[in-house]
Amino acid sequence: MKMPNNGIEIKHIDKGYHSIAYFVLTLSWLLSFYKKPNKKYLIVILCIILGIIIEVLQDTITVYRTADYFDVLANSVGVLFALVIFNIFLRKKTIN
Template sequence: MLKHIKTLLKGNIFLIAILITISIAYLSLMKMPQYQPTISNLDKWEHSFAYFTLSISWLFVFYKKPQKKYLIVLVCIIYGIIIEILQQTLTDYRTGDYLDVLANSSGVLLGLLIFNQILKKNQLN
C-alpha cells in the first residue's frame, strides 16, 4: 500500500505543488466568513501550516537538486509577502499583516527543517 502511495505522489508531486500554491492564493484573497475562533492566534497556526505544506511540496519537487532548496525557501517566503501585499491592495475585506508574514516564514523554515531531516534519514538507510 505504501509503495502505491509513493508511486502516486512521485508522479504527481509537481501538480500537487502547483495546486497547493494556487489554493493558498485563492484562500488568501477570497472573502472569508466571519467567525470567532476559540483558539487564540489560530490564524497564525493556519498560515504556518499552509506555508509548511507549500515549502515541503516544492522541496520534494526539486529534491534531486539540493543546491536549489534555499532558493525554494526564499521564493516561498517572497510568495507569502506578495500575498500579504495583495490582500492589502486588491481587497477591501482582507488586510495584510506582518505577523502573517512571520507565521508564513516560520512555516516555510519548519518545512525546510523537516525536509532536511527526511533527507538525512533516507541517506542513512
C-alpha cells in the same frame, strides 16, 4: 468571503493555519525537487517572498483585507520548519 461565526473563538488560530499552509507548500516543492538539493534554498526564499507578496496584495487590491506582519512571520515559520523536516529526512535517507 466572510465565514460564519460558530461561537468558538481561539485567538490567533489563523497564524497556525498560515504556518501549516506554507509548511505543506514548501515541503511539496522541496520533495518535487528532491533530486536537486542545491535548489532547496531558492525554494525557501521564493516561498517566503510569495507570502510577503500575498500580504501586500491583500492590503492594496482589496478593501476588506489588511496586511499583517504576523501572517508573514507565521508563513516564514512554516517555510523554515518544512526546510528543517526536509533536511532531517534527506540526512536520514543518505545515511541509510
